[in-house]
Amino acid sequence: MAVRYFLPLALLSFAIGSLANLYFWLGAERPFVGPWLLKQFYVNYVDFGFAKRALVGTLLYPLFSAPVADAVAGAAIATGLSLAFFAGLILLLDRFHARPLRTGEAGLGACVLAALLLSPAGLMEIAHDIGRYDALNMVLLLIAVALVLKGRPHLAGVLFGIAGLVHEAVFFYGAGPLAVSLFATRARPVDMAACLVPGALALAAVGLWGNLDPAQLALLDARPGSGTTVWSRGVIEVPIALKPYEQAALAFYTLAPFVLILAVLRHNRASLWRYFLPPATTLLLFPLGFDYFRWASLGLFAVALTLLIGSSRLNWRLPPVSAALAVVFLLYCLPLGPLGTAHPLPFLELLWLHFTGWGG
Template sequence: MMTVTHTSRNLTTIALLVSIVSCFLFNVTLDGQFKDLVGAWNNTHYAINYIEFGFVKRGLVGSIYYLTFGEIKQSYLVLTQISFIALFIWATFIFFRSLGMQNSRVHLLFLIAPATLMQFASDFGRFDVLLTCCFLLSLSFLQKNLMIALGFAIVGILIHEIYVFTFLPATFLILAVTKNKGNTFLATTQYLIKQPSVYFTLVFIVTVLIFGKFEGGYLNLLTAFEKKGIPLITDPSGSIHVWSRSISDNIGFTIEHKLRLNLAMAGSVFTVIITIIYFKLLGTQLRKFQYLLIVACYLPLFLLGTDYARWISLAFITLFCTFVMIEKEPVSEVVDWRLKYFSLYGPFGYSGFPPILIKIKDLAKQLLVG
């Protein structure tokens, strides 16, 4: 039976307060209006489901939403997203409890870092918070039951295919290390090659990519959105095509419209690399190649998409959890000010600032203009 200590309750309370304040700060305007979620691009994902559109990628959450609420409505979307954030707080507790660190400073710092609750609130409506939940729960069961851990990873892939780049590689790397087979790159590779779970996951990923396409076509998709009352029926960027394009078409569209080798992307990648250097500065004996491989898996996202703040935040979460699991004993004893500093002020987000500073800057501009 789960025992929740006084410290754990305090951490949960702090997490809830941070999430509530962040949700209001990032989503409520100065005149008290909550931002429109129905017309936002990222919330069109809730309209995609297996029941109406067949087996499509990113259709799992939409299917649950369809069976629960049925219609796309502002209040339902807000309630759903807040439920996801509450689920994240619970999954975080489960993860740190599995390591015996539920009452640790590291648990608190992870919750209040800009990469977690503040980022999820600032980008309200995306599935990133659910992907993180799947990752945390997968890691929690990695040693106890590999099938359950793999099941959470499969759910993550069904929620959004970026799970393949973000959390899945770290899951298998951590598996190799914790089985004492991943002390070197060669040992890790040899161990993973022998694992049937790796091949099962690869087959599943290919299946989703090949068959996870809406065969009705783009125009039928827009018609369906219009019937649901979603105002986003014109799509200048072509993003809604993601559900009806083939893999080759998606790659072509990305190269033509989204591939951006610019200063912002370079700065974002640099921020992720700085994270690795930071871990080294903590003075622990790091298995550096695991962290380098994780960053390498993130690089395609920086090239194929321009949501750099998302990639930085997810990379921070991945590296932080990997660091905690691989270096469990040293981490539990870390009280160094550098850990506190980085967790509170990193990852940096756009323009070298964490999300909270960006919001304060935007509010200040609004007040000056007003």
């Protein structure tokens, strides 16, 4: 079902993940794309010089330059763009992965697509966090991986560098799948460098020069949305405190994909250095920000893309399913709503608060 009905099931995942956004939009008159994420669309190279996450705002400068777009118009444009990014993501996943599986053996690939459809860390999380540039960068990353697999790593490197200017976090969850695709095609070292170095350079540039000075921060703060502090904070974020059950949820949703890929790699006698360590670079995001559960979701995407590459190009197959592995996979795919960002499973939290007397 995950293979045959991927597109309609992806739309269902989107609908479930969007329930909270729809509630606030319809019931509390809050924009579908929240104010924290709206702010990034107003950052551009024209008004602010080189700034992190400013590429999209620069390309859309005529739409978001003051005083053309107020908060209402900006939110509407940002919502339309974010929906287009999500649509592009599921269409590419269908074209590159689900559609070929319909004519071949679907085992491992079908399990990967099922995890993306069902798990709180999959498409439901991307829908819940609509407005971020993650979906756009996933689109760019899927195209870049396809280019590598077609023998065009230099062009893939250009896309990777562009993605780094869209949002610098892509380096950590994108370098892994790109490296896996390069290993899968036995790319030359020079081609590996051409593919991966542009993303590293974009990351370095953002880290060195991506923040704004006080005058620019004041100018940005006057634009619609909130979260101006994003363009003034350091590289390392002070960690936030998590309750014990939140720590347990974080550990499970972060580590489960890596447990599953480890079982697949061992069964197929694949190199851990080449195919396990690259997607594990996603874990480096944790000290860089406190969107911990978002990092866990991006980890799933990196592992999923790695497994899809292995299934299609390296003939990886599912390992024998032990009871423990089946339990981990089924619990991970339990559709409990979106995973959340800094705190886990907001739908379950709302139910818990309601049935313990909150909200009347």
